[in-house]
Amino acid sequence: MRFVVDLRACQDHGHCAFTSSAFPLDKRGKLGLRQEGLKEFRSEPLPEGMRDELEEAMFACPAQAIELVADDA
Amino acid sequence: MPERPRFVAVVGAGLAGLRAVESLLRSGLDCQILVLGDEPHLPYSRPPLSKDLLAADFEVTPFKLPVSDQVVWRTASRVASADLGSRRLLLDDGTPVDYDGLVVATGVRARRLPLPGPEPLTLRTVEDALALKERAVGARTALIVGGGVLGCELASMLTDAGIAVQVVVGPDEVPMQAVLGATLATELRRRHEERGTVFHTDCAVLGYTDSGAWLSDGTEVRADLVVETVGSVPNTEWLAGNGLDLAGGLLCADDLGVEGASRVVGCGDVIRFPSRRYDGRLVRVEHWTFASESGRHAGRTLAAQLGADAPATAFDPLPTFWTDQLGVRLQGLGLPGLGAADHRVLDGAIAEAPVLGYHHQDALVGVVLLDRPEAVGSYRALL
Numbered sequence: 001m002r003f004v005v006d007l008r009a010c011q012d013h014g015h016c017a018f019t020s021s022a023f024p025l026d027k028r029g030k031l032g033l034r035q036e037g038l039k040e041f042r043s044e045p046l047p048e049g050m051r052d053e054l055e056e057a058m059f060a061c062p063a064q065a066i067e068l069v070a071d072d073a
Numbered sequence: 074m075p076e077r078p079r080f081v082a083v084v085g086a087g088l089a090g091l092r093a094v095e096s097l098l099r100s101g102l103d104c105q106i107l108v109l110g111d112e113p114h115l116p117y118s119r120p121p122l123s124k125d126l127l128a129a130d131f132e133v134t135p136f137k138l139p140v141s142d143q144v145v146w147r148t149a150s151r152v153a154s155a156d157l158g159s160r161r162l163l164l165d166d167g168t169p170v171d172y173d174g175l176v177v178a179t180g181v182r183a184r185r186l187p188l189p190g191p192e193p194l195t196l197r198t199v200e201d202a203l204a205l206k207e208r209a210v211g212a213r214t215a216l217i218v219g220g221g222v223l224g225c226e227l228a229s230m231l232t233d234a235g236i237a238v239q240v241v242v243g244p245d246e247v248p249m250q251a252v253l254g255a256t257l258a259t260e261l262r263r264r265h266e267e268r269g270t271v272f273h274t275d276c277a278v279l280g281y282t283d284s285g286a287w288l289s290d291g292t293e294v295r296a297d298l299v300v301e302t303v304g305s306v307p308n309t310e311w312l313a314g315n316g317l318d319l320a321g322g323l324l325c326a327d328d329l330g331v332e333g334a335s336r337v338v339g340c341g342d343v344i345r346f347p348s349r350r351y352d353g354r355l356v357r358v359e360h361w362t363f364a365s366e367s368g369r370h371a372g373r374t375l376a377a378q379l380g381a382d383a384p385a386t387a388f389d390p391l392p393t394f395w396t397d398q399l400g401v402r403l404q405g406l407g408l409p410g411l412g413a414a415d416h417r418v419l420d421g422a423i424a425e426a427p428v429l430g431y432h433h434q435d436a437l438v439g440v441v442l443l444d445r446p447e448a449v450g451s452y453r454a455l456l
Contacts, residue, residue, distance in 0.1 A: 015362065017450070025446075029449060029450075030446065062361055
């Protein structure tokens with residue numbers, strides 16, 4: 001399982017960061033997964049034990065910018 | 074012989090109803106779910122309606138729906154009444170729907186002022202938003218009746234589009250005062266006024282005309298579009314006659330089970346529930362995050378009541394909200410309105426990017442941050 005963040009849709013509400021440590025914020029309070037020119041962030045494969053917190057983060061995102069996908073997706 | 078699948082009816086196809094569906098599916102309960110929504114749309118995101126409506130690239134954002142053959146979505150279906158004793162709904166076309174479990178997620182509708190004259194626009198649904206957008210194109214002046222958060226968001230959006238905006242605040246001296254307290258509300262009023270917005274305070278609207286409205290101070294305001302944003306009314310009428318407490322919203326227990334009914338849960342804007350975080354105070358919360366979180370919790374509670382292997386637990390969220398206006402984001406934590414009479418600046422200058430704390434009986438009950446996203450985490454921890 002991985003998560004994918006659509007960085008164009010993300011509005012930096014930060015709700016994901018308060019449900020899962022997989023979503024760090026930078027010192028300005030913006031999503032810390034951004035990189036210059038990157039439109040989408042794909043995580044490394046993550047343990048199944050993180051599914052609940054990642055789902056909570058996904059559901060907490062007002063911009064619907066987070067998606068959970070299979071490892072090989 | 075295996076037990077038959079449970080049949081769950083979800084009344085309300087907004088965010089709270091959607092989250093309840095997702096939660097029921099996640100619970101592993103063997104169930105079939107019918108979602109009944111009175112709008113002719115599948116669930117969509119409402120915040121952009123008041124924040125991005127006039128943007129050139131605005132489009133209605135549907136929610137991603139769970140892929141499941143356990144769920145049927147039926148739009149444009151209004152439930153006329155419910156008999157909770159016999160677990161039967163009656164649709165307004167006369168169709169009966171029997172259920173084993175019921176989720177009440179009917180939300181709220183815009184409150185309207187009973188005033189003479191043509192009915193003004195409002196902003197709640199997609200249809201409201203598209204009508205407002207159509208009228209805003211080419212408009213030079215606008216009158217907003219209601220100085221709450223929605224009215225001020227709308228004022229900001231219309232001003233950005235070059236429209237001269239006047240706002241009738243109502244009984245408060247400054248807009249958003251009931252939610253944010255006088256200090257921050259006064260500062261935000263100043264910023265709105267700097268952008269040209271005119272506020273009418275300490276007066277009411279007497280009636281609407283084809284070209285605006287008459288105010289109680291004798292002023293006639295002429296405007297190309299008039300919008301009412303004067304609060305909301307919970308959609309509970311269809312539940313009448315079942316002995317429920319519907320005053321000011323459907324009363325639920327702290328696990329979101331509906332008081333006085335079995336196998337019925339409530340979620341979203343339509344409910345009141347006793348908040349453990351606030352000494353059992355009954356609260357009704359109209360925020361995006363609350364709709365999402367309460368929907369998830371209500372689904373879990375109902376699943377437990379219907380036999381899923383999960384205990385019903387108390388719902389104890391930290392309310393959070395945000396509003397984008399004046400080019401900045403304001404983020405609220407807790408219940409600032411509860412402590413609006415006892416607030417103080419905790420950090421930053423009020424004219425720049427302040428953080429305010431709100432107190433009730435000497436306890437910190439809310440925090441509002443203006444353009445301070447980096448500080449949200451630390452103040453969440455305090456609450």
